[in-house]
Amino acid sequence: MNITPSNEPKNTDELLEEAESAAAELVGTVFHVGRLWATHGLTVADRTLKAAADSLQATAKTLADLSRRIDGESAIDR
16 A cells, blocks of 8 residues: 655545555455464464374373283283
8 A cells, every 4th residue: 555645635536545445455464364363273273183192192002001911910810
């Protein structure tokens, strides 16, 4: 948006055109910021879900190991 100061009075059409241009630029900027936040949020969610999946896999392995140990101990008791 290039608004140059001028001493000449502007007519309504010129003022309306400047206002529309400024509004269009503002809307474009707001959408750009929204896309940036959406991208950031999705990236954080992706990393969080991957970390949760890793934790669940480690927990599942620990439970499976514990189950095998318990099963092995019960076989010794027989």
